[in-house]
Amino acid sequence: DVLPYFRLNEHNERLDNEYHGTDGPLWVSDSRTGNPFQDYFLDAARECDIPITDDFNGAEQEGAGVFQVTQKDGERWSSARAYLFPHLDRKNLQVETLAQVQRILFDGKRAVGVEFKQGKQLRTLRVRKEVLLSAGAFQSPQLLMLSGVGDMEELKKHNIPVVHHLPGVGKNLQDHPDFIFGYTTDNPATFGLSPGGMWRALMAMATYRKERRGLWTSNFAEAGAFLKTRPELSAPDLQLHMVTALVDDHGRKMHFTQGYSCHVCLLRPRSRGSVQLASANPDDLPLIDPAFLDDPQDLEDMVEGYKITQKIMEAPSLKRWMKKDMFTENVKTDDDIRDVIRQRADTVYHPVGSCKMGTDEHAVVDPQLRVHGIEGLRVIDASIMPTLIGGNTNAPAMMIAEKAVDMIRGNSRVA
Incomplete structure (x- = not known):
């Protein structure tokens, strides 16, 4: 099910077959060190x-x-160079730097925006549709808990008002x-x-x-x-x-x-x-x-x-x-x-699983990456992996994002 998204992501200089893509934004090449x-x-x-x-x-x-x-060409090709830098001039993209998200904002149990600190200024961004949380296996669960989504007993220890009791947040690391x-x-x-x-x-x-x-x-x-x-x-x-x-x-x-x-x-x-x-x-x-x-x-x-x-x-x-x-x-x-x-x-820097995908009582997101019990909020990063994969997490994290695009659009892609 996910192989098409790996191929969609990849621009492999040497391998062109059913397992590899050659037209994606992420450049992949053979070693040049000799x-x-x-x-x-x-x-x-x-x-x-x-x-x-x-x-x-x-x-x-x-x-x-x-x-x-x-x-x-022998130079690091990061996810930012693949996906972000080529699109900085788009009218529907605004990048804020040196900004630290403080919490997700809710109206009842619907995510309606985020609060972030930039320098000494506290700013708020409101959304019309969804908040997409992509802060990684450590900070995605941290931000959910800071925002009142997590284990009720843990939140009460820090006097954080409970928006939704979700005991799996931060577990399964x-x-x-x-x-x-x-x-x-x-x-x-x-x-x-x-x-x-x-x-x-x-x-x-x-x-x-x-x-x-x-x-x-x-x-x-x-x-x-x-x-x-x-x-x-x-x-x-x-x-x-x-x-x-x-x-x-x-x-x-x-x-x-x-x-x-x-x-x-x-x-x-x-x-x-x-x-x-x-x-x-x-x-x-x-x-x-x-x-x-x-x-x-x-x-x-x-x-x-x-x-x-x-x-x-x-x-x-x-x-x-x-x-x-x-x-x-x-x-x-x-x-x-x-x-x-x-x-x-x-x-070896491969943390995953702290907002795991699934349908059991300890799952944090559903198979569409939507946070259980919450509207308008998805988690899109390696924290959603239910179990650790048998290799590096860099390309799979980008695959998750590619698949999430189709989920958000309501599309389905087949090989």
Whole structure:
């Protein structure tokens, strides 16, 4: 049902088949870095009897390959460049920047506008038809609760008048728990903060300006894999990202050396977290609990993912470049693996589910993305996913928006 909207969204430079579009606004292209670590990773995968694929988004997802990127001519092609910037001169579009939405306004149980703060000024916008809430998996539930839509008991704690009791708001939060292996190397193909690495980065600017290729086109997570912890699974439950730099604490901890890394994330975790209000003040950040590894099976699946990834990292094609194992050198037993996962596992920035779509008592929006019990209000972002998808959330979030357009118009699109 949603494949037509993925194709509608995509402008793929290489792939033109039933799974890919070539006329959409979101540019998708092959990597232009020419980094040999892509081949080292694929060779290591072959040495572990892992199949190789040139399309993770085709008929078969399982295997190792090089990620396509949302770029045009080697430059990042964001959702804003795809959907917003080309239309800024339209008469029916007005963009307000440096604005923080405070709450949704209601007349009874009908959404009639929004209140937002811009600088020191509090402004109000009224709507004739619908309010479309697209603030993401953290702030969409926060704004609903600030506006009086959510669990009655939670709202009463903050003295927020209840517009509609909807207990699922902020519940069902899911994210991919992620563990990173990291290694130092003498290989100059990696990015690093060593003197040599910084010099090569400066020299690479000339290649980028002239050819739009090389280091400065890198998304760093250049190659990867979708794998199964158990062969009987119907679909991969692990995703690997091979990174051509040493990553520690999302790059906040700096290492002045060359290095490479590999993420392994669990694609279908069972754990469920939450988003709650810290206060009734819209400027206060929400309280986010991803509840990583809350379900014991998630930890055991991560242990299997650790072992599979470690095997690839220690295959000859990659191990020959390894100088020092930064994070897992002394990890030997399954209990050691569990300990290091508990210490180092973190987000890979794929939060979803906090305003889930469905018809049960904990659903927030219906199959048309309309908020249950409310008129004139839809949620259109990754928060509506009932369960976490088996991959990155960027393109699926845009697919949701493309499909929502037809829902709003009352249209139906078929492949």
